[in-house]
Amino acid sequence: MNPDQLKYTKDHEWIGEDGGLYVVGITAHAQDQLGDVTYVELPAVGRAVSQGDETAVVESVKAASDIYAPAGGTVAEVNGALEDKPELVNQDPYGAGWFFKLKDVDASELGGLMDAAAYAKYAAESEH
């Protein structure tokens, strides 16, 4: 269920290359744990971030969580649709529920992230 072409962080973000930009979102496991997403705070376009920086905030009925940049880069686009429809994060976490896109990414930073199989194992273990 976690797409093979993406890389995954221990904080349950995903990152994947798309047309020269790197798209970032949260995983199906993450949205399931959060429950109904009610608000997403997105970064300013043009903001430079380093790997691990707090870059967005996701709030559910139950709690608020920080979203960390899976890699360094510059914010090139944000998903404005989440402002009015944050539930897209629940409905389509790997598609319409994306958060932001980064440019100027150093692809070598993705080397330390998990692939889909490793993440699936990690997510299953983190439930306990």
Added chain:
Amino acid sequence: MRQTSLHDEYAASGAKVVDFHGWALPVQFAGIVQEHLHTRSEAGLFDCSHMGEFLLRGPDAIDAFDKMVYSDMKGLRIGLCRYSAILNDQGGIIDDCVALRLSDAEYYLVTNAGPLDEVNALFAGVPGVENISDATTKVDLQGPKARAILLAEGLECVRDLKYWNGLRTTWRGHDLVITRAGYTGELGYELFVPNAAGPELWRALLAHPEVAPCGLGARDTLRTEVGYPLNGEDLAPTKTPLECGMERFIAWDTEFPGKAAIAAQRDAGNHTVLTAIKTDSRRAPRHGMELKHNGEVVGVVTSGTFGPSVSFGVGLADIPKALSAPGTVLAAGPKDLMVETAGIPIYTDGTCRMKFTD
């Protein structure tokens, strides 16, 4: 974890189960927002069997209870419910509670799960007190369709049952205590049956297409939108009824624990008051966030969530009395989330007081 009589029913409805005060209870079924909205428009069914119930029979039991709370329980009319709080010697709140006067000499007392052992200990040795918590299944049916559903179940007694009234009856031969009360702001009923009848009642109500099973998550968002406090979050043994927004309920002509301290606090008038707060966005205040007024920390958020019916953040907070009137702007948490004090209820379209002519 302890399980209610309805535990085996949860899985059929897809529940996500969590630990709540040592009880395995559903936090959600289809999803918190969906359950919340369904309760406001149709009817939601909640398992509240973790809560405490006591039968108080005879003058000793009724007198002992009357002395624990700030209300005049002896003056309660038969068939009426009264909301109150059980106090410690400092006037702090051990638990909030609802008592129904079933007859001249019998009351039905409903308390919370968290402080149940402590409340039970307060009644130790008092003749006529029976703690029936472990034997009782409590389900709440809440929402504008609730009355029609119970009428369809043959409970003709709800036809003329007014808000905050209750009675003892039977359903399919099972003992039933029913009150028109709840924790959602909607038209609704709390039903108490022996555990043996619990699953049958749960299934019978769920069989109505208007009824959706709801968990603790929706229960929390529903109650927060209408400003009902939760013991352990908004109410605490360190806080008095004055600090918890209960001042208008206090029967000052009765005796109750900590009365002198509470009266002194009232006269000084500089205490905090549990106050509703709201945001102007989808961002929610959260339990524990500090509240600043003109840069100075003045209070703390005790409950906070997104309000699905109002589409903004709602909560309750301890705020100085002088700042508690609606419209005070405060900054919450490390990011200075803007919140404003509000009147209770924040969500004003609740159906709980609905009147019927049919």
